Amino acid sequence: MSERTPPAPGAVDRTALIERRTRYLSPSLRTFPLYPDDPLVLVRAEGPYVFDETGRRYLDGTAQNVCISLGFAHPVTLAMAGEQMARMQHCTTLFFHDQPARYAEELVARMPAGHDWVVHLVNSGAEAIDLAYAMARAHTGHFEMVSLRNAYHGLHFGASGSAAFAPCRTPTAAMQGFVHAMHPDQYKGAFGPHAGIEPYLDELERTIFSSTSGRIAGMIVEPIQGFGGVVPMPPGYLRRAFEIVRAAGGACISDEVQTGFGRMGSHYWGFEAHDALPDIVVIGKGMGNGFPIAGVIARRDIAESFAQVRFFNTFGGNPVSVAAARSVLKVIDDERLQANARARGEQLLAGLATLQARHPLIGDVRGCGLILGVELVEDRQTRRPAVAAGDRIQRRMRAAGFINVKGSATRNTFRINPPMSVTAGDCDEWLDAFDRSLAAESEARRAA
Numbered sequence: 001m002s003e004r005t006p007p008a009p010g011a012v013d014r015t016a017l018i019e020r021r022t023r024y025l026s027p028s029l030r031t032f033p034l035y036p037d038d039p040l041v042l043v044r045a046e047g048p049y050v051f052d053e054t055g056r057r058y059l060d061g062t063a064q065n066v067c068i069s070l071g072f073a074h075p076v077t078l079a080m081a082g083e084q085m086a087r088m089q090h091c092t093t094l095f096f097h098d099q100p101a102r103y104a105e106e107l108v109a110r111m112p113a114g115h116d117w118v119v120h121l122v123n124s125g126a127e128a129i130d131l132a133y134a135m136a137r138a139h140t141g142h143f144e145m146v147s148l149r150n151a152y153h154g155l156h157f158g159a160s161g162s163a164a165f166a167p168c169r170t171p172t173a174a175m176q177g178f179v180h181a182m183h184p185d186q187y188k189g190a191f192g193p194h195a196g197i198e199p200y201l202d203e204l205e206r207t208i209f210s211s212t213s214g215r216i217a218g219m220i221v222e223p224i225q226g227f228g229g230v231v232p233m234p235p236g237y238l239r240r241a242f243e244i245v246r247a248a249g250g251a252c253i254s255d256e257v258q259t260g261f262g263r264m265g266s267h268y269w270g271f272e273a274h275d276a277l278p279d280i281v282v283i284g285k286g287m288g289n290g291f292p293i294a295g296v297i298a299r300r301d302i303a304e305s306f307a308q309v310r311f312f313n314t315f316g317g318n319p320v321s322v323a324a325a326r327s328v329l330k331v332i333d334d335e336r337l338q339a340n341a342r343a344r345g346e347q348l349l350a351g352l353a354t355l356q357a358r359h360p361l362i363g364d365v366r367g368c369g370l371i372l373g374v375e376l377v378e379d380r381q382t383r384r385p386a387v388a389a390g391d392r393i394q395r396r397m398r399a400a401g402f403i404n405v406k407g408s409a410t411r412n413t414f415r416i417n418p419p420m421s422v423t424a425g426d427c428d429e430w431l432d433a434f435d436r437s438l439a440a441e442s443e444a445r446r447a448a
Helices: 014-024 027-031 075-087 098-108 125-140 157-162 198-211 237-247 270-274 300-306 319-334 337-358 387-400 424-447
Strands: 042-046 049-052 057-060 117-122 145-148 178-181 218-221 251-255 280-283 294-299 362-368 371-379 405-407 413-416
Touching: 057 424, 075 319, 098 117, 098 294, 098 319, 117 125, 117 300, 125 145, 125 157, 125 218, 125 251, 125 280, 125 294, 125 300, 145 198, 178 198, 198 237, 218 237, 237 251, 237 270, 294 300, 319 337, 337 362, 337 371, 337 424, 371 387, 387 405, 387 413, 387 424
Parallel strands: 145 178, 145 218, 218 251, 251 280
Antiparallel strands: 042 049, 049 057, 117 294, 280 294, 362 371, 371 413, 405 413
């Protein structure tokens, strides 16, 4: 994966770009670069690949924070968004436009039976999370909400209040009213490895009893905790947790920002894998294939409760972004990308199982479809995080032409989230590069 193409005319001056970003963009952005000591400058992209200023190609195992579903520069997205751009680039919700109404109809058609669903469109996942909280509170008349430890739901005022990572919270006040229950991690959870779901369900009930009034507005859960290191909810947990929440008067919210739109391979929505039916579903990231769009899908009665509040979003439902989002639905169906996500996930999981048998650094492999995690440990018994080794392997992977981020509170879990159009050949090459990077780390340790 070391192919190069000639730099585009007027190629970026790397040094000047880095200086310009440092000088003119907010200092808070210093906390985000993937390679802070040697920033990766990207200038174009195509399919599952991105290219730096020298023309070097990389397989994007991040899908740009899971925002690219179909692949970069997909012709259907370009055509549908471009056609709408030429016709009318924006229409506020003060007026009626065909694109948001058609998209909402198409989204609802992909939701399971059981509720009368409606859609509210906004710009980002974190904004949609805030809206979901407001809807739950307006409908139930309750204030307190439950989220899980190890959860990430965004960095806006409300979303950061429900986050369970210190770096995602500020010393100033975020939205109040959140309590955190133990997340049912079956690899290194609070109740030990493979403890099942019962201790965590008991702890959820105790959390509601001891840390709230006993009547709550709702609970939010990611079917797979992405930022938290790709931690799947174990079978049965989501359905049982929702029963507990409803008994306490709350609405059940599924955060599908990362797991939705077929990325899990087995199901279109993450909650479907658990035989659980939420009341509110939050969507974002890959729904626009890189265009800024997110939303809330909710029961009509919940949305009607919130209609007592005057709420709208200036750019929510922007017709160009909605056209791009409609292209995602179309291409996932036409090109069978959900089936591809499942097949490529099975391929990667099989390959990683082989690598795990060969490399002691791999402690756990988990996830499904194209939302996978590989946790690196110094010792499989103690499960001590191999953070420094992970940093070195990440750099070796970049040198080989592959980009991946590391998640979890301890930053030792590789996240594998390429665009859903990634090929079997791409996955074979990734596995080979990961194998070589792990082997190089082991050899360096023996030589030390």
